[in-house]
Amino acid sequence: MSETLQIVARIQAAAGQADDLEQAMTVLVEETRKEEGCLRYELNRGTQNPDLFVFVEEWQSEPLWEAHMSGAAIRAFNQRIGGGKIAQAEILQLRRIA
Numbered sequence: 001m002s003e004t005l006q007i008v009a010r011i012q013a014a015a016g017q018a019d020d021l022e023q024a025m026t027v028l029v030e031e032t033r034k035e036e037g038c039l040r041y042e043l044n045r046g047t048q049n050p051d052l053f054v055f056v057e058e059w060q061s062e063p064l065w066e067a068h069m070s071g072a073a074i075r076a077f078n079q080r081i082g083g084g085k086i087a088q089a090e091i092l093q094l095r096r097i098a
Contacts, residue, residue, distance in 0.1 A: 003095055003096065004039060004058050004059060004060060004061070004096070005058070005059045005060075005061060005062045005065050005093060005094075005095070006056075006057070006058055006093075006094040006095065006096055007055065007056075007057035007058075007059065007065060007091065007092065007093060007094070008054065008055070008056055008057075008091075008092045008094065009054065009055040009057070009089065009090065009091045009092070010052065010053075010054055010088075010089065010090045010092075011025075011052070011053040011054070011055070011086055011088075011089050012051055012052055012053075012086070012087045012088040012089070013051040013052075013053065013085060013086065013087060014084055014085055014086060014087040015051075015087070017051075017084070017085040017086075018045075018050055018051045018053075020081075020085060021053065021081060021085045021086065022045065022053070024077060024080045024081045024085075025043050025053060025055075025077070026043065027076075027077070027080065028073055028074070028076075028077040029041055029042075029043050031072075031073035031076070031077075032068060032073050035064075035067075035068055035071065035073065036060075036064060036067075037059050037060040037061060037064025037065070037067070037068070038057075038058075038059060038060075038064075038068065039058040039059060039060060040056065040057055040058035041055070041057050042055065042056045042057070043055055044056065051087075062093070065093075
């Protein structure tokens with residue numbers, strides 16, 4: 001059996017856009033949790049920086065995560081948010097070592 005893929009995605013909302021972004025991301029979470037290969041899909045919001053969002057994810061495999069990234073839930077999310085809601089984003093792909 002192959003190791004699962006861990007994802008940590010840091011999203012910084014553009015000024016004044018955090019609440020709208022949170023609503024769109026909450027819908028994304030609900031849709032994504034139904035996808036094949038999704039073992040964990042968690043959304044967190046910063047306590048000291050409420051414009052910061054962090055996704056913590058676990059996928060059965062990298063190909064299933066890649067399917068998610070090009071799939072219907074992500075496409076719908078991108079349409080919902082349009083442009084200008086995200087100031088910065090970083091996606092880290094990780095393998096658990098301990």
